[in-house]
Amino acid sequence: MEQFVQTITAKGIVKRFGSEEVLSGVNVAVQPGEILGVLGPSGAGKTTLVKCILGTLKLDGGTVEIQGTHMPNLRLMDRIGYMAQQDALYDDLTGLQNLVFFAQLKGMSKRAAAEQAHSLLKLVELDRDENKKVVNYSGGMKRRLSLTAALIGDPDVIVLDEPTVGIDPVLRELFWDEFKRLQRLGRSIIVTTHVMDEAEKCDRLILLRSGSIIEDGTPNELKAKTEIGTLEAAYITSAKRRGEEGGKQ
Amino acid sequence: MKIFVIAGRLIRQIAGDKRTLVVMLIAPMLIMSLLYFLLGNGVSIAKIDIVSDDYVASDAMLDIADVTLVSTEQEAIDRLNDGMSDGYIFDDQFVVEGSDPSLTALSKRAFMQYAQEKNFANMPPQFAAQSKDMMQMPDVVYYHGSADFDQFDFLAASMMGFIIFFLVFLLAGIAFLRERISGTLDRILVSSLRRSHLVAGYFLGFGVFAALQTVVIQMFLTYVLKIHTGTNVPLVMLINLTIAGTSLAMGTLFSAFARNEFQLFQFIPIVIIPQMMFCGLISLRETPQWVQYLSKIFPLTYGADALRNVMLRGAGFGDVLSDLLIMLGFTVLFFTLNIQVLKKYRSL
Ligand SMILES: Nc1ncnc2c1ncn2[C@@H]1O[C@H](COP(=O)(O)OP(=O)(O)O)[C@@H](O)[C@H]1O
Ligand SMILES: [Mg+2]
Numbered sequence: 001m002e003q004f005v006q007t008i009t010a011k012g013i014v015k016r017f018g019s020e021e022v023l024s025g026v027n028v029a030v031q032p033g034e035i036l037g038v039l040g041p042s043g044a045g046k047t048t049l050v051k052c053i054l055g056t057l058k059l060d061g062g063t064v065e066i067q068g069t070h071m072p073n074l075r076l077m078d079r080i081g082y083m084a085q086q087d088a089l090y091d092d093l094t095g096l097q098n099l100v101f102f103a104q105l106k107g108m109s110k111r112a113a114a115e116q117a118h119s120l121l122k123l124v125e126l127d128r129d130e131n132k133k134v135v136n137y138s139g140g141m142k143r144r145l146s147l148t149a150a151l152i153g154d155p156d157v158i159v160l161d162e163p164t165v166g167i168d169p170v171l172r173e174l175f176w177d178e179f180k181r182l183q184r185l186g187r188s189i190i191v192t193t194h195v196m197d198e199a200e201k202c203d204r205l206i207l208l209r210s211g212s213i214i215e216d217g218t219p220n221e222l223k224a225k226t227e228i229g230t231l232e233a234a235y236i237t238s239a240k241r242r243g244e245e246g247g248k249q
Numbered sequence: 250m251k252i253f254v255i256a257g258r259l260i261r262q263i264a265g266d267k268r269t270l271v272v273m274l275i276a277p278m279l280i281m282s283l284l285y286f287l288l289g290n291g292v293s294i295a296k297i298d299i300v301s302d303d304y305v306a307s308d309a310m311l312d313i314a315d316v317t318l319v320s321t322e323q324e325a326i327d328r329l330n331d332g333m334s335d336g337y338i339f340d341d342q343f344v345v346e347g348s349d350p351s352l353t354a355l356s357k358r359a360f361m362q363y364a365q366e367k368n369f370a371n372m373p374p375q376f377a378a379q380s381k382d383m384m385q386m387p388d389v390v391y392y393h394g395s396a397d398f399d400q401f402d403f404l405a406a407s408m409m410g411f412i413i414f415f416l417v418f419l420l421a422g423i424a425f426l427r428e429r430i431s432g433t434l435d436r437i438l439v440s441s442l443r444r445s446h447l448v449a450g451y452f453l454g455f456g457v458f459a460a461l462q463t464v465v466i467q468m469f470l471t472y473v474l475k476i477h478t479g480t481n482v483p484l485v486m487l488i489n490l491t492i493a494g495t496s497l498a499m500g501t502l503f504s505a506f507a508r509n510e511f512q513l514f515q516f517i518p519i520v521i522i523p524q525m526m527f528c529g530l531i532s533l534r535e536t537p538q539w540v541q542y543l544s545k546i547f548p549l550t551y552g553a554d555a556l557r558n559v560m561l562r563g564a565g566f567g568d569v570l571s572d573l574l575i576m577l578g579f580t581v582l583f584f585t586l587n588i589q590v591l592k593k594y595r596s597l
Contacts, residue, residue, distance in 0.1 A: 088432030
């Protein structure tokens, strides 16, 4: 196996909704065992970008390759785990039923699915509530279940859209421990966020603003670009700088 | 097979939701019972006042009218105004209330009877007897149906098709809509599931409930309301499943053009109400040609026609094959469109 094969390579992604260009030529590359953070204010196009990478939105330009295969490709879809910004769960099924269903769609047998579902539910401390209907879950419980739904089937590529929005610090810690564990297993992870201290934990960051990448580098590289030396400052200064450039044009 | 995974999930969801189950299985019985009592026991006797103090109603008259003798015309008018009678007879005057055509028709029959009896009374007796003989109703042979069919027997077949169509349209449409708005559609499409298998899974899942509904309605009609449902139960089942399939294809397709449940309900006046009117509840025989052409673009027109032919006229598979094929054509059309619309979510 080549050592430097990228898990995800997206080149020149363009996406329009009507006349509005939401992504204008975005490049993304993620290696095995890497956590890529996609940072940007609300409306920057983060969700649109991950959906374009997943192939659940039609591209207006550019290409996406996953594990060297041109996307969209049905077989590869089973190798991707996706946690949407919404919880995207079936309220009238139990937690366990939800997981088994998503796993079966990924081609797992019912038995293997149930087995893996149990261990994942244990990991996020939902094992005692696995037979409760999701409609009776709290917000935090739904986020945890939604994460396990993305992890079931042991995907090589994990795409998490604002996974820690609206959850408490303890749970956030638990989530990041899990992301790091998956990273050590060699999974490729894309996390979108607008929380700065979370961005610190990524291996590499891209700053997205109005559909373009305005910065790309490790958290430390980005911090070095400002005098104050925090990511927040880097984010704000680069956003401002871009804004001024845009104004001059 | 992923079709079964989708279908299994839908069945689990519906079976676990008591409200949906009640709507699917109990509501049809309620609607049928209501119609049964409203139509089956329709008014068949007119209330007629006669201004007279010595009139004796004949048996023939009592069959069709509930006769009350009053002493003055004013009294008859007052009773008419109070809704206590549908019409009155005063000497040679026949007055009818006139706002409800069916009551008017019944009153006219009573007036006719009265006039005839009066004529006979003025004839020489043997003439009268002869005339009465000539007025006898000839024996009527029922080619289909029977003498004790009432309006409900005729409508029950169409209504059964309509109820199944309506409920499947709503429930499948809402289920598919929720899939879009909750984000689960995006999630399940991040897998090797084919779009066509997704829609096919919906067909299978809701097909099970449509079958169950058919059995429940059929049993209810046959054993509780004791109306004529024909003997070809498997064929009725097949027609109903075809209706459910068309309805599901329409519901899931239309849900793509709604952002929320309310917007889906807004399709009801366009998609559902015309089908109700065209499915045989109202005879189209004397409507303008364009109305009859219009009825042909609605799938339920064919489904209801097939159900009536099988349940009331003892038609067999060959007789309703063309109806079934047309509905199948509608289904394939909507199914294909739906799979095209789903391309918006994933191009493969
Ligand atoms: N389905 C859609 N139709 C039209 N516009 C959309 C659609 N989805 C997103 N947008 C627009 O694209 C822009 C980026 O949205 P999104 O990717 O959700 O941003 P983020 O996830 O960074 O908050 C927003 O201006 C949003 O209004
Ligand atoms: Mg978003």
